[in-house]
Amino acid sequence: MSSSGTGYGTAVTAWRAAAPDWDAYTRHAFVEGLRDGTLPRAAFLHYLAQDYVFLKHFSRAWALAIVKADTLPEMEAATATVHGLLHYEMGLHVKICAEAGIDAETLAATPEHPGNMAYTRYVLEAGYSGDFLDLLAALAPCVLGYGEIGARLAAEATSDTYGDWIGTYAGDDYQGICRDVGALIDGALTHRLGPDYATLPRFAMLSARFAQATTLEVGFWDMGLSPSSAPA
Numbered sequence: 001m002s003s004s005g006t007g008y009g010t011a012v013t014a015w016r017a018a019a020p021d022w023d024a025y026t027r028h029a030f031v032e033g034l035r036d037g038t039l040p041r042a043a044f045l046h047y048l049a050q051d052y053v054f055l056k057h058f059s060r061a062w063a064l065a066i067v068k069a070d071t072l073p074e075m076e077a078a079t080a081t082v083h084g085l086l087h088y089e090m091g092l093h094v095k096i097c098a099e100a101g102i103d104a105e106t107l108a109a110t111p112e113h114p115g116n117m118a119y120t121r122y123v124l125e126a127g128y129s130g131d132f133l134d135l136l137a138a139l140a141p142c143v144l145g146y147g148e149i150g151a152r153l154a155a156e157a158t159s160d161t162y163g164d165w166i167g168t169y170a171g172d173d174y175q176g177i178c179r180d181v182g183a184l185i186d187g188a189l190t191h192r193l194g195p196d197y198a199t200l201p202r203f204a205m206l207s208a209r210f211a212q213a214t215t216l217e218v219g220f221w222d223m224g225l226s227p228s229s230a231p232a
Ligand SMILES: Cc1ncc(CO)c(N)n1
Pocket: 051, 054, 055, 089, 141, 142, 143, 146, 217, 220
């Protein structure tokens, strides 16, 4: 996939281009280790367990988006994402971990790493104290960054080792969610701010939120690469 992104909408394309850490996130050493299969299994499993905890809070944040939405189509889009997270993406974690000998009970008891906590609480707080747009800007790098990573790795992977993981994010279901979320964001901006939303100061503030969440994604990969940084 080209460095211009994967076409998830107008706003996200602008926010992505303005986020200083976008490449650090989507081309992190952890990601490159998934691509060529050199990522140590222990780091992957440590990451997956933390990501299981992450996805629980992330699902809660998308549920909050239902509360903060205005129109029925916005509520439907947010609901579809909650459903995809709980019934599709988390299932992958449970399956891969089960194959590696980590049962669902152990996964559910994973102690939450501070970097993980910082990220999800940042997103949730954007929703608690802000409006639907603040929340979407904080949620967007997670959803769409993984879509971009998955699409690129499906094209560039040189190893099958992490093929299941790559296939989840490169697959039609996940790519469809990414396109829907991109359209949701463009529609929500137009609905609230008008068609010239990209010229407004508010758009720059939302762009900063997107950039902050992107930086927290870099921290998440960093955490994945150093299993020893996990709390007891
Ligand atoms: C940390 C993180 N960001 C984004 C995604 C994609 O949902 C994920 N599973 N984990």
